Each structure stands twice: as C-alpha cells, then as structure tokens.
Amino acid sequence: MSRNKRYTLILFSLKIAALFVILTAVQIFVLPFIFPFKCAPNLFIILCSVVSFIYRPNAGMIVGFLLGLISDMLGSGYDGTQMLLYTLIGFLFGKLKSIFREDNLVPVLFIGLGDFIYGLMMFCIRFIPMGHFPLTVMIISKIIPETLFTMIAALCLYRPLKKFLSLKEGSDSEIAP
Amino acid sequence: MKLFKRKRKFSTILLSILLCLCLIFFISDAFGRPLLAAFNFADPVFSSAYKGVGQIKNIFSPPGAYTGDDELKSLVAELEIKAAQTDSLRQLLEMKESYSDYDMTGAYVIGKEAGGWYDIFIIDKGSEDGIKKGMNVLSAEGLAGIVTETGKYTSKVTSLIDESSNVSCMSLTTEDLFMAEGESSLKNKGKIGLTMVTESSDIQAGDKVVTSYVSSNFLPGLFVGYISEVYEQPSDSTLYGEILPVTDFEHLNSVLVITTLKSELLEELS
Numbered sequence: 001m002s003r004n005k006r007y008t009l010i011l012f013s014l015k016i017a018a019l020f021v022i023l024t025a026v027q028i029f030v031l032p033f034i035f036p037f038k039c040a041p042n043l044f045i046i047l048c049s050v051v052s053f054i055y056r057p058n059a060g061m062i063v064g065f066l067l068g069l070i071s072d073m074l075g076s077g078y079d080g081t082q083m084l085l086y087t088l089i090g091f092l093f094g095k096l097k098s099i100f101r102e103d104n105l106v107p108v109l110f111i112g113l114g115d116f117i118y119g120l121m122m123f124c125i126r127f128i129p130m131g132h133f134p135l136t137v138m139i140i141s142k143i144i145p146e147t148l149f150t151m152i153a154a155l156c157l158y159r160p161l162k163k164f165l166s167l168k169e170g171s172d173s174e175i176a177p
Numbered sequence: 178m179k180l181f182k183r184k185r186k187f188s189t190i191l192l193s194i195l196l197c198l199c200l201i202f203f204i205s206d207a208f209g210r211p212l213l214a215a216f217n218f219a220d221p222v223f224s225s226a227y228k229g230v231g232q233i234k235n236i237f238s239p240p241g242a243y244t245g246d247d248e249l250k251s252l253v254a255e256l257e258i259k260a261a262q263t264d265s266l267r268q269l270l271e272m273k274e275s276y277s278d279y280d281m282t283g284a285y286v287i288g289k290e291a292g293g294w295y296d297i298f299i300i301d302k303g304s305e306d307g308i309k310k311g312m313n314v315l316s317a318e319g320l321a322g323i324v325t326e327t328g329k330y331t332s333k334v335t336s337l338i339d340e341s342s343n344v345s346c347m348s349l350t351t352e353d354l355f356m357a358e359g360e361s362s363l364k365n366k367g368k369i370g371l372t373m374v375t376e377s378s379d380i381q382a383g384d385k386v387v388t389s390y391v392s393s394n395f396l397p398g399l400f401v402g403y404i405s406e407v408y409e410q411p412s413d414s415t416l417y418g419e420i421l422p423v424t425d426f427e428h429l430n431s432v433l434v435i436t437t438l439k440s441e442l443l444e445e446l447s
Contacts (some may be wrong), residue, residue: 006218020391025226027227027286027291028226029227029229029230029288030230030287030293030388031291032288032290032293033230033289034344038293038294039293040293042292045306057188057191058187058188058191061188061191061192061195062191062195065195065198065199068199071292072202073216073219074223074290074291074327075290075291075292075294075295076290076295076297076333076335077294077295078203078206079201079202079203079205079206079210080198080201080202080203080204080205080206081199082199082202083195083198083199084196084199084203084422087192087195087196087199091188091192095189122292122294126294126295127340129343130340132340132361134340134360134361134362135362137362138361141365142294142360146293150263160223
C-alpha cells in the first residue's frame with residue numbers, strides 16, 4: 001500500500017468515525033425527543049447512502065453493518081435484522097452509483113426510496129412474527145412521514161456530508177484493495 | 178479489466194462475510210443475545226449519554242416552577258418525584274386488591290427507543306439495582322409497562338401501548354375478564370384495544386380497568402385505565418372496545434418499578 005493511499009485510508013476512517021459518532025448521538029439521543037409521533041428522519045440511511053455513493057459498495061457495506069450493529073444493540077427487534085438491512089442498503093446504493101450522474105436531487109430520491117423500503121422491511125420484521133398486518137396504518141402514520149423527513153434531512157445534509165467525506169475535490173474515490 | 182474483476186470479487190466476498198455475520202447475530206438472538214452482550218461494556222457510556230440528554234431536556238422544560246439554587250432545585254425535583262410516587266401509591270390503594278406489600282423502587286425515564294418502531298422507554302436502573310426482566314412498571318397514575326430487557330445500568334420498558342403488549346385485565350365494576358392489547362390504529366389516539374370479551378359481558382364505557390389475577394406477567398389489581406368505548410363486531414359474537422390508559426406515555430418522567438415478580442408471587446402462594 002502506497003503512502004498516499006495509506007494516508008487516504010486513515011483520513012477516510014477518521015472522517016467516517018467522526019460522522020458515525022455525531023450522527024449516532026443525534027439519531028439515538030436527540031431526535032426521539034424532538035420529533036413527535038415517532039417519525040424522525042433516519043440519519044443512518046443518509047450516512048450509509050452518502051458513503052456508498054462516494055466510496056462505492058465496500059465502504060458502504062461496512063458502515064451500514066456498523067450502523068446496523070448500533071441499531072440492533074440499542075433497539076428491541078431481532079438481532080442481525082438491521083445489520084442486514086443497512087448492509088444491503090450500503091451494497092445496493094454503491095452499485096447504483098454507477099447508473100446516475102452527479103446530481104443533488106437523484107441521490108435524495110434514492111435515499112427516500114431506500115428509507116421507504118427500509119420502513120417496509122421493518123414493518124415485516126416487527127409485525128409478521130406477531131401475526132398483525134396494520135400495513136395501511138403504518139404506511140400512513142409512520143413510513144411515509146419518516147421517508148419525507150429523511151428526504152428533507154438528506155436534501156440539507158447530502159451536499160455538506162459529501163463535501164466533508166470527499167477525499168479529492170471533484171472525484172469519486174473507492175476504498176478497496 | 179482484471180482489476181475490475183478483482184474488485185468485484187472482493188465486494189462479493191465482503192458482502193458474503195457481512196451477511197454471514199448478520200445470520201450469526203440473528204441465530205444468537207434465540208440464545209439470549211450472547212454476541213450483543215459482548216458489547217455490554219458500552220452500557221455505562223450509553224447510560225451517561227441518555228442521562229446527559231435528559232438533563233439538557235430538563236433545562237428547557239424544568240420539572241417545577243421553582244427557580245432557586247441547584248441544591249434546592251434538585252431537592253424540589255426529588256420531592257416532586259416522591260410526591261408523584263405517593264400519589265401513585267394512594268391511587269393504587271384505592272383499588273380492590275391492595276398491593277402495598279410489594280417492594281418498589283423509583284426510576285427516571287432517560288430515553289426512548291430510537292427508530293420509533295417500538296414503544297419502549299429506557300429507565301436509569303438496571304441489573305445492578307436489582308431490576309429484572311418481567312418486573313411491572315407504574316407511572317404516578319397507573320400501569321405503564323413491563324421491563325423487557327435489562328442492562329447493567331439501564332433497562333428497557335415496553336409500554337402498555339406497544340403492539341406487542343398483551344395484558345389480561347378485568348373490569349372493576351363487573352369483574353369481567355378481557356385482554357388489553359396495543360394496536361397501531363389506536364396508538365395515535367393514546368388508547369389500547371380491548372378484545373376477547375364475551376357478548377354476555379356487561380362492561381360499559383367508563384368502567385375502571387385493572388390487571389387481572391390470571392395475567393401471567395402482571396401483578397393483580399394494577400390500575401390500567403378506563404373503558405372509553407365498547408362495540409360489537411358483526412362478524413363474531415364477541416365485544417370489542419377501547420381503553421384509555423391513565424398513564425401519559427408522552428410525558429413520562431419518573432416511574433416506579435415493582436420489584437416483586439408475578440412468578441415469585443405465584444411461588445409464594447403455592
């Protein structure tokens with residue numbers, strides 16, 4: 001590994017770690033008190049998506065896995081489920097990056113779509129084992145508002161996060177061997 | 178081309194490894210979360226963070242109107258909690274079954290479950306303070322939930338309005354038994370569902386609801402709330418309804434944990 005690449009990797013890790021701590025703290029300790037009716041924007045999906053968009057699938061998967069680990073640790077569902085969801089989001093968004101050009105709105109739409117699918121998957125994980133299927137209620141009261149909040153947050157955060165995480169101005173990087 | 182293939186191969190291997198790890202965590206869930214228990218060392222950090230945020234929140238919405246110095250402020254806050262506990266006990270004494278013999282401990286609500294998929298709140302007492310899974314939790318007004326998970330310094334309490342909540346209850350007026358279940362459609366109204374009532378039952382709106390003797394997890398006689406509506410489902414012969422819990426789940430600051438477990442009570446009785 002060249003010196004330059006090692007430096008890049010360390011810088012990347014530090015930036016990700018800083019964002020990881022800040023966004024996790026905000027998501028877990030602050031947002032539940034601010035947003036009523038349990039519909040807070042999902043900052044984890046935004047972080048996971050931004051990392052995937054910039055650094056392609058490998059970094060996205062790892063960050064997604066770690067975010068899922070934190071969510072499972074502090075959450076109350078089945079262990080491994082959120083890890084799986086965030087890992088897949090990291091992987092798929094990393095792959096999707098190659099099909100769209102640099103645009104501020106398209107990634108936000110993808111983040112919204114990702115959050116909506118995440119919501120549907122969480123619904124399945126949460127309610128299917130119980131034998132309840134209040135899909136309409138949950139879509140209206142939880143999944144759609146949360147998706148909208150996430151998209152608004154993504155609209156505000158996407159550009160600053162991308163700027164912060166970009167290693168070289170105007171170019172995409174990839175953390176892979 | 179070769180490099181591209183190599184990178185693609187690495188992605189696939191990494192994805193496979195992470196998916197296998199997810200599967201291992203999922204399987205370990207059935208065996209009491211031994212893998213996530215390895216992260217218990219982080220519990221004090223999360224506990225402190227929750228408390229810190231709670232204190233910041235209290236600055237913006239102090240528990241009382243008193244604006245004296247810090248020591249007196251904390252004394253006032255403590256007395257307010259004690260007053261709430263006293264109120265709670267007074268209300269509970271009014272119930273048919275006296276459970277003043279139960280040992281109780283006070284706790285602060287320091288957080289809510291992130292994600293919002295579960296109606297779970299976090300209290301500042303854990304296994305170190307003798308909190309165990311299955312202990313009933315009361316607010317100043319009545320039943321608030323049940324401890325479903327304990328960490329070293331914090332515990333998770335599943336509230337009464339959560340969809341997984343299922344409490345065997347009875348009407349104090351008619352002594353009819355029924356189930357109080359959390360329902361998504363009623364949650365936003367702050368209510369819980371009332372099911373499994375026979376058509377011959379005389380329950381009416383306004384009846385006082387307490388936990389029943391047959392409940393496997395809840396101690397008998399804990400005040401749940403009032404029946405707000407009763408209606409008949411045309412498809413079957415049972416009555417359905419809605420219960421308005423007395424606990425205000427949106428503004429829950431302090432609770433009482435009954436340290437007597439239902440299983441212990443049953444053992445004592447037998």
